[in-house]
Amino acid sequence: MKRTEKKRKDIIDAAIEEFRAQGFLGAKTTSIAKRANVSSRTLYNHFESKEALFEAISEIMIERNGRMDPVPYDPDRDFVEQLKDALRQYVAVITEETALGLNRMVMSELIRDLDRSKKFFAETETHAYPITRLISEAMEAGVIRTADAGYATNQLLVLVKGFFFWPEFFLGETPTPASTLDDCVAMFMAHYTPDS
Template sequence: MKRTEKKRKDIIDAAIDEFREQGFLGATTTSIAKKANVSSRTLYNHFESKDALFEAISEIMIERNSSMEPVPYDPDRDFVEQLKDALWRYVEVITEKTAIGLNRMVMSELIRDLDRSRQFFNESETHDYPIKRLISEAMDAGELRKADPDFATNQLLVLVKGFFFWPEFFLGENATSKDVLNDCVAMFMAHYKRGK
């Protein structure tokens, strides 16, 4: 890693800590620079403002949540098993400790600032969920009835996140039985299985 890249990463890491501890309004670029062991001038060479830093962190969060590769449909495997495997990988990505920390930090600011929230969700809508490809290709193959794959994917992931992401996000723990994922998939299949 080049020295300038390391400084940029140090600034982002320090900003994440500062935003988490002080909130966006209470955080200062002076404190962020001090935590990153850089001068304020160096910080401003990388990020023109506290807002620019927050936007960079939000983008990192979106990218981390989208870090799982799109999942292709395999006609030689049972679709339900493919879907469960893909969902477990997705749950692992979104509940990883760093991802949860980033989500908490960003979401607290989005709740406070409606304009920033709109901007964030507009940006996140440009990123496809990795499960969408699997669902879309299964629809094309006739495994699932034809529908809007974006809408269908979102329906399924809202169910899954409700049981596996939000308890981790709010409580720092998740006592949800793994069998619940099977129920989420069963509900999805009851609605989208071909022949409905």
């Protein structure tokens, strides 16, 4: 890693700590620079403002949440099992400790600032969930009925996140039994299984 890249990473790491500790409004660029062990001038050479830092962190969070590669449909495997495997992997990615910390930090600011929230969610709309490919290709293969794959993915992930992400996000634990994932998939399949 080049020296400038390391300084940029140190600044971002320090900003995450500062935003977590002070919130966006209470965070100070001088404190971020001090945490990163750089001068304020160096910080501003990398990021023109506290807002630019927050946007960079938001982008990192989106990228981390999308770290899982798109999942292709395998016609030689049972689709339900493929879907469950993909969902387990997705839950592991979004509930990983660093990902949760970033989500908590970013979400607290999005709740406070509606304009920033709109901008953030417009950005997330440009990123497809990794499970969308699996669902889309299964639709093309006739395994599930044809619909808008992005919409269908959102329906399924709202169920899954409700049981596996939000309890972890708010409570720091997942009291939901692992078998609940089977119920989420069964509900999805009940709606999307093609008519005979």
